[in-house]
Amino acid sequence: RRNMKKMKARRIAAITGVVLLVLLYVITLIAAIFDFDGSGTLFRACLVATVGVPIFLWVYTWLFRRLTGRDTDEGRDDQ
Numbered sequence: 001r002r003n004m005k006k007m008k009a010r011r012i013a014a015i016t017g018v019v020l021l022v023l024l025y026v027i028t029l030i031a032a033i034f035d036f037d038g039s040g041t042l043f044r045a046c047l048v049a050t051v052g053v054p055i056f057l058w059v060y061t062w063l064f065r066r067l068t069g070r071d072t073d074e075g076r077d078d079q
Helices: 002-033 039-068
Strands: none
Touching (some): 002 039
8 A cells, every 4th residue: 555655656756757847848949949038048947957857856866765764666566
């Protein structure tokens, strides 16, 4: 039961991350195509966030595992 909750939370977090990245790609595309005030700044910010968000999430989960001593990979189906 506990593993199911953990898997559900992990799945929700993964889907949220994918949606966030897709939105960043769409905003980057719109900023690249249309020329409006601040589009260059928005384009650069989206590119940085596209790289930075996954790195930040990975570091966050890595630090969580290290500081709490919990292994977030427990109960994975592919082990």
